[in-house]
Amino acid sequence: MRRIMRKVLLIAAVFCLSLMSAFPAFAVGAVTEIITDTDFVNSGPGAQQIPEEEPETAQEVSLGMFTVTGYCGCDRCSSGNNLTYSGTVPAPNHTISADLTHYPIGTKLRIGDIIYTVEDKGSSVKGNVVDIFYATHEEALAKGTYTAEVFLVQE
Numbered sequence: 309m310r311r312i313m314r315k316v317l318l319i320a321a322v323f324c325l326s327l328m329s330a331f332p333a334f335a336v337g338a339v340t341e342i343i344t345d346t347d348f349v350n351s352g353p354g355a356q357q358i359p360e361e362e363p364e365t366a367q368e369v370s371l372g373m374f375t376v377t378g379y380c381g382c383d384r385c386s387s388g389n390n391l392t393y394s395g396t397v398p399a400p401n402h403t404i405s406a407d408l409t410h411y412p413i414g415t416k417l418r419i420g421d422i423i424y425t426v427e428d429k430g431s432s433v434k435g436n437v438v439d440i441f442y443a444t445h446e447e448a449l450a451k452g453t454y455t456a457e458v459f460l461v462q463e
């Protein structure tokens with residue numbers, strides 16, 4: 309019984325080999341079918357998140373939760389300094405003060421929908437504390453102090 313099975317398998321194998329060598333298009337067709345199957349798996353519902361979200365998340369790293377405070381260019385907030393520590397004119401939705409030992413000048417930090425650039429420092433801005441620049445003292449007070457996740461944006 310076994311001998312017969314082996315013989316049948318051998319004949320089948322020889323038949324396949326001879327078919328592939330006799331009709332190369334058959335072999336190419338078989339290979340193409342395998343590639344198509346792989347493509348189908350990669351584009352399946354379970355794999356959809358990989359090509360769409362990988363480029364974005366690869367450029368951002370969560371730095372964890374920070375205490376986010378606000379300041380402006382007034383005497384109370386900035387001691388009469390019109391420029392930031394790095395020499396730039398501070399701008400709302402752009403300028404942020406951070407602990408320069410961890411996040412040097414020019415570091416891009418995203419909080420919520422806004423990407424800020426580290427341009428300033430402050431005596432109370434240490435470790436997981438950032439200070440966002442606002443146009444007016446009222447706005448800085450109104451936004452207040454809160455806790456938020458901060459993301460390092462890598463370019």
Ligand SMILES: [Zn+2]
Pocket residue numbers: 379380381382383384385386444445448
């Ligand atoms: Zn102020």
